[in-house]
Amino acid sequence: MSSLAAARADNFYYPPDWNPNTGTGETSKLGSKKAKNGSLGHRANKTSQGVLTIRFEMPFNVWCDGCNHLIAKGVRFNAEKRQHGSYFSTKIWSFVMRSPCCSTEIEVRTDPKSCDYIVVRGARRKVEEYEAEDAGTAVLTVGEGGDSAAANPFARLENGEIDRAKAMGERERLTAMRMDSDRKQRDDYVANKALRRRLRGVRKEAKALDSHRQRLGLHSSVKLLPHNAEDDLLASATQFDTDWRFRRNAEHSRWGLGSQEALRGGAAAGRKDEGI
Structure with missing residues (x-):
């Protein structure tokens, strides 16, 4: 067997x-490698030094210090992972990798205190600032002493009053929006029917405009707009002066002929006087 x-x-x-x-x-x-390192294989060649090779993904955009090249967020590296101290009972991990542009060593560590990553060497984090209003996010209120409003009882009380006043002012608008939503979702069949009727009208109008374009012999890239009475009025009031050059030449020739006749008449009168 x-x-x-x-x-x-x-x-x-x-x-x-x-x-x-x-x-x-x-x-x-x-x-022999598998027998030595188990399922990790060559990635665990430095386990005796407390180093494990892993796939690390860059958590944010960074500038390389070696060549000033931008390394985008999400780029993956073969990084050496090792422990670098602790924050209370949470381990601080260090990830060392080489940049793909100039092979500069970049070290990134975890920061359990701020729940973020910090770049230790080899690169610098790209600073991306934005306004809270433009981003549509809420602005956190900070007190005079640097404490947040949640830690200050008076600030918390004032903010609570402001929030209640704002809620009373927005109650009518929210009620109207809720009633409008209920009215639209009350009979979904009727709403769907109205929507399909409107879309059929739009498709019919687009088909008619395309047929008109084909009759005019225009290219398919030309998109005709729907008929508008104001456009007709403006088009009828527009006059195209196509023979202005002809009229200009005619007037110039007429002026030249008139000047020649005046000169010819003066010369004839002079000869007549000499004969007399």
């Missing part, structure tokens, strides 16, 4: 260099 047939028979397959003490073969190079 072949080895494959034996594996089918008892669902177990043992290679020829199987060693029950280590769980794998020792003759092959790959087998």
Whole structure:
């Protein structure tokens, strides 16, 4: 019976260099690595130094100090992970990697205190500032002594009064919005029917404009707009002066002929006087 047939028979397959003490073969190079490092393989070659090679994803945009190249957020590296102290009972992890542009060593550490990452060396974090109003986020109120409003009882009381006044002012608007939402969702079949009717009208109008474009012999990239009475009025009031150059030349020629006749008449009168 072949080895494959034996594996089918008892669902177990043992290679020829199987060693029950280590769980794998020792003759092959790959087998010896697996026997030494387990399933981690070459990623655990430095476990004796407390280093484990992992895939690390850059948590934010950074500038490389070696070549000033921008490393975008989400770029992945083969980083060496090691412990670098603790914050109370939380471990601080350090990740060392090389930049893909100039092979500069970049070290990033976890910051459990602020729940963030910090760049220790090799790069600098890209500062991205924005206004809270432009981003549509709430502005956190900070007291005079640097404490937040949540830690100041008087500030918390004042903010509570402001929030209640704002809620009373927005109650009517919220009620109107809720009633409008209930009215629209009361009969979804009627709303869907009205929407489909409006879309059919839009498609019909677009088809008519496309047919008119084809009759005019225009290219498919030209998009005609719907008919507008104001456009008709403006078009009828517009006059195109196409023969202005002809009229200008005619007037110039007429002026030249008139000047020549005046000169000719003066010369004839002079000759007549000489004859007299």
